[in-house]
Amino acid sequence: MEGDFITLISFNLGDQVYAFDSLQVRNILPYEEGNVAKVPNTKDFILGVINLHGNIVPVTDLRIIMKIADWKNSKDTSIIVVSPEDKLESQFGIVVDLVKEVFEVENDRIMPPSFQKGIGLIESFEGTVQEKDEFVHMIDLMHVINQIESKNV
Structure with missing residues (x-):
């Protein structure tokens, strides 16, 4: 529907x-390695857990899940705590290199993924939008959660 929009956080x-x-x-938290408690026998993309207001929140590294090479932590590395189902028990943290901005985009500006299915993480994307002078790829958070859960069996 024309005029409908979504508010995105980019990173x-x-x-x-x-x-x-x-x-x-x-929440958006600074990433400090000493604040993430390691959990034994977990996959490499599970960095550990943090205590957030009395809740144990697992922390995952989206850079590892998405096979992004040559990354390193910096002062800008952050944890974005999300709750896709709007419940405290479904919260988890995602480590990103840099949180950029929050912006609104009209739904009719979102281009659907044009890649073929079955060639990797394409099901993880909802589309791409051009914002200012760069392309922003929209992630389907529920699909990423399902991938994390299935890889963590």
């Missing part, structure tokens, strides 16, 4: 810009 993973629905974001 960098490597040299690419990604975003998802900002209504799913609960």
Whole structure:
């Protein structure tokens, strides 16, 4: 429907810009390795857990899940705590290189993914939008969660 819009939060993973629905974001925290407690026998993309207001929140590294090469943590590395189902027990943290901005985009500006299905993480994307002078790839957070859960069995 024309005129409908979504509010996105954008962030960098490597040299690419990604975003998802900002209504799913609960907190944005600086990433400090000492604050993430390691959990034994977990997959490499599970960095550990943090205590957030008395809740144990698993922290995942989206850079590892998306096979982004040559990344390193910096002072801008952050944890975006999301809750896609709007429940405290469904919260989890996503490590990103840099949180950029929150912006609105009209739904009719979103270009659907044009890649063929079955060639990787394409099902994880809802589309791409051009914002200012860069392309922003919109991530389907529920699909990413399903991937995390299936890889963590």
